[in-house]
Amino acid sequence: MKKLKSIMFVGTGSDVGKSIVNTGFCRIFKQDGYTPAPFKAQNMSLNSFATPEGFEIGRAQAVQAEACQLACHTDMNPILLKPTNDKSSQVVLNGKPVGTQTATEYFMGNNKAALFNEAIGAFRRLEQKYNPIVLEGAGSISELNLKSRDITNMRMAVETDAVTYLVADIDRGGVFASVFGSIHLLDEVERKQIKGILINKFRGDIKLFEEGRTILEELTGVPVIGVLPYFRDIHIEEEDSVSLEDKFKESHSSLINIAVIRLPRMANFTDFSVLEYDPRVHLYYTDRPTEIEKADIVIIPGSKNTISDLAHLRKIGIASSIVKAQKDGKKVIGICGGYQMMGETISDPQGIEGDLPLISGLGLLPINTVIENEKVTEQCHFKFKDYADVCSGYEIHMGQTSLKHPENYLNKLSQGKEDGYYLNEKCWGSYIHGILDNSVVIQDLLEGFNTEDINFDYNQFKEEQYNKLADAIRENVNMDLVYQHLSE
Known part of the structure; x- marks a missing residue:
């Protein structure tokens, strides 16, 4: 199969559907004969999973690996933060705990360069074996106070030259402001990495958003690759509490x-x-x-x-x-x-x-x-x-x-x-x-x-759900444009 560029889904905020979208694309690439693998540099979650080698990663990446029909591996989520209380988290690096840090110690400390290098190393190892790598961001891409220490979102997108799509949740309202603001607050190099917008959780007749699609494309200068409906009959394990x-x-x-x-x-x-x-x-x-x-x-x-x-x-x-x-x-x-x-x-x-x-x-x-x-x-x-x-x-x-x-x-x-x-x-x-x-x-x-x-049979049920999710994405996303971006 042709070698594709990596693809990444980032968000206007938390819980906009990045993990589910990532999972669906993992299954699509697998169906289309590729050998995809998921990747998230840093995850914060109390939902985790054990790899076959006896290490620990975020549950979302284990689910995404399952959608790829792969055994999960620590390279898919090299850094996992597991909150122990309101201010501190256990830091899991390459599958093993390396200590507990407060949010201030973790985000303001000088270890982020080392952690970013660990994350890049994990990505490069995956890249040698799988095609394409399906990356996931975390939270919002426009947290300006944390951006200089970010190792998960646009810094990772630029470093890996991933074809990056911005996911926005229209159900929570304010989609125009959140999309425009998220892209406008990026620097020029980061903005060039954004190749499209994916609107998620649309209720009602998607045709009613045609004008909205045009407005967003005029405001941002990038295409809306799709509008996904609010799924009521597709059940994928969710990561966030x-x-x-x-x-x-x-x-x-x-x-x-x-x-x-x-x-x-x-x-x-x-x-x-x-x-x-x-x-x-x-x-x-x-x-x-x-x-x-x-x-x-x-x-x-x-x-x-x-x-x-x-x-x-x-x-x-x-x-x-x-x-x-x-x-x-x-x-x-x-x-x-x-x-x-x-x-x-x-x-x-x-x-x-x-x-x-x-x-x-x-x-x-x-x-x-x-x-x-x-x-x-x-x-x-x-x-x-x-x-x-x-x-x-x-x-x-x-x-x-x-x-x-x-x-x-x-x-x-x-x-x-x-x-x-x-x-x-x-x-x-x-x-x-x-x-x-x-x-x-x-x-x-x-x-x-x-x-x-x-x-x-829960395993059979999960397989059916991954396929239903892939079908829904194919139906509502311009996959020809996605593959064009991945082949450029």
Whole structure:
């Protein structure tokens, strides 16, 4: 296949749809016979994924790699920031944590040149193996106070000479000002890198925007390559917790109500994506005791700061609601940090998560956890309970958990390790993210409720969604012009 230039999607702001657009183009290039790979120099997210080699990257790039039908690699996201509180983040470089820094230390420090070199090195390695590289920016390209230290947006676009498209969300309003302002605030070299505009999340008849398209092209001097509709029937795993705001709903009378506890620093909420699309289930996120009482199943998710989030649950009265749910015979499970919370104690002797050295757990499982510096990041295969099916998932956690009754483990891993704790059919916990992506686990979780037996293949569902997304982009984007830009 012909060698194409790299392509990049940057935004007028956060949550304008860059990740979804990037994912769709990854699948299009794969369908068209190319060998694409995703790339984002720096990502800030609590949603992460373990690579086959046992390193950590942002979940969005793992999803994009899946759209490319590739195994994910740290070169696709060499720098990952995982917020630990409102002011500090763990810095993950090339898949491994290298320390925790405040926003001031990270953005104002002198390490950005070194990090930019690391990012460029990762890009060059990908460029040698894949064609084209599909880059993603972060947030807005026009944050002037941070621009000199930016290593993700236009600096990366210029350095890689990527064909760059500006994505704007018309649904939030102000699209003309945001597009014109974003481009106008760039310097001349950066403006030359912008080859087109992509309008996203248009509601209604797209033909009504024809005049708007002309106005934007006259204002900016670059073409509008497409206007994408507001997708309602295409479901791609989302990276940012801002997407969860639409999911803080209430219980539903006719389905199995599953309440995921809303945590301030909830991590890897994509663990529950499979439940969103299961027709037997009504999934909702909540921090209200009344909604926990209405749930049939309660799930405690992962957290980037387990001790702080557990203290928060106690403060707002949710902790006692979870304990009551378990005593009332409801199913209660925990994943990763949620599993740790279900135990008797969590200790942090080195002060890794904060100033609180010890906290009492919910007391639902006879386990104790010690937070440690060493971070476990690995993909795994395992057998759930006593089922014969071989399941898959991944671990990302800091801390070791000891079981008072080691024989009551939940999962047997292929490398001989054991994971989790099984109290009874209605109460268990596990470190394994993605455990619910396995149909045998879902069937077991929903057992006992009056529903039809459905074998929902989540992997097949995701493949269908990537193809639907690619079709929608092809239908609404001038792909001939895109390929022309990539071939110049």
